Amino acid sequence: MADRPRPKLLITDLDNTLWDWFDAWYQSFSGMLEELCELSGVEQDVLERQIRAVHQARGTTEYSNLVNEVPALVAAAAPDAPAVAFNEALHVLNSRRKSVTKLYPGVRESLASLKNAGVRVVAYTESGAFWTEWRMRHTGLDGVIDVLYSAPDHDLPDGMRPEDLRTGHLPPSAYGLKVTKHHHVPRGVYKPSEDVLRSILEDQGCQPSEAVYVGDSLMKDIAMARATGVLDVHAAYGQVQKRPEYGLLQRVSNWPDEDVERERALARDSAAIIPTISCAERFDEVLSVFDVALASAQ
Numbered sequence: 435m436a437d438r439p440r441p442k443l444l445i446t447d448l449d450n451t452l453w454d455w456f457d458a459w460y461q462s463f464s465g466m467l468e469e470l471c472e473l474s475g476v477e478q479d480v481l482e483r484q485i486r487a488v489h490q491a492r493g494t495t496e497y498s499n500l501v502n503e504v505p506a507l508v509a510a511a512a513p514d515a516p517a518v519a520f521n522e523a524l525h526v527l528n529s530r531r532k533s534v535t536k537l538y539p540g541v542r543e544s545l546a547s548l549k550n551a552g553v554r555v556v557a558y559t560e561s562g563a564f565w566t567e568w569r570m571r572h573t574g575l576d577g578v579i580d581v582l583y584s585a586p587d588h589d590l591p592d593g594m595r596p597e598d599l600r601t602g603h604l605p606p607s608a609y610g611l612k613v614t615k616h617h618h619v620p621r622g623v624y625k626p627s628e629d630v631l632r633s634i635l636e637d638q639g640c641q642p643s644e645a646v647y648v649g650d651s652l653m654k655d656i657a658m659a660r661a662t663g664v665l666d667v668h669a670a671y672g673q674v675q676k677r678p679e680y681g682l683l684q685r686v687s688n689w690p691d692e693d694v695e696r697e698r699a700l701a702r703d704s705a706a707i708i709p710t711i712s713c714a715e716r717f718d719e720v721l722s723v724f725d726v727a728l729a730s731a732q
């Protein structure tokens with residue numbers, strides 16, 4: 435970028451920008467759903483409707499106590515709790531999440547190259563704290579990202595903590611991030627609201643012109659960056675809204691109906707929001723904006 439000095443801050447989205455969140459969600463959730471139908475005898479469309487109601491009440495699509503709060507599963511499992519009666523389904527969910535969650539090619543090397551060049555790297559995600567920290571640890575990004583800004587965790591039943599719901603009985607020291615600083619953004623503020631992005635810039639002591647924002651969602655990430663005056667880079671390789679499997683997420687997600695409809699309309703007419711710069715195939719295409727070369731993988 436000849437007309438501007440090298441930006442000193444990269445603000446990156448996480449899900450479907452650094453890793454394929456959707457694929458991991460779809461593989462794990464659809465596997466669990468299939469098992470739940472078989473084990474409980476409840477029809478899939480009944481389960482999908484009741485799951486969406488729980489997700490909407492809890493404000494997340496990654497709700498760890500989900501099966502225990504779906505009325506049809508509670509009835510089918512009685513007198514046991516659904517998580518006990520249908521434990522096999524939760525096993526499928528957890529094991530697939532673990533095996534499918536991984537960084538896109540080139541992400542680790544690109545982030546290392548940027549940091550070597552003195553660029554600070556922070557992340558901003560709408561996903562909740564607990565599962566975002568899990569993905570950061572699982573993909574080895576603890577310490578690679580300088581600061582993580584995420585949504586706080588969703589509500590759990592009184593007295594229950596997210597780690598209480600995990601299988602495997604790991605000690606408390608196995609949770610959280612060791613190096614990356616983690617700040618929570620205010621509850622109920624969603625992209626493309628400019629408020630959080632502005633407060634991240636302020637927190638980092640950066641002007642909009644000194645930062646670059648990369649994300650996969652035209653409706654959320656790109657619209658937000660453009661409105662804030664931060665150079666917007668579209669992670670086009672991470673777009674999933676046109677995949678047929680995306681319908682399952684829309685049917686069970688906590689998103690309001692109008693957001694689902696807006697996203698459907700945008701998927702039909704993606705020219706409605708034109709990004710300034712686009713990474714067509716890989717994350718490392720973002721390096722050219724910083725005039726940084728990709729260091730070879732160690």
Ligand SMILES: [Mg+2]
Nearest residue numbers: 447449450650
């Ligand atoms: Mg994303």
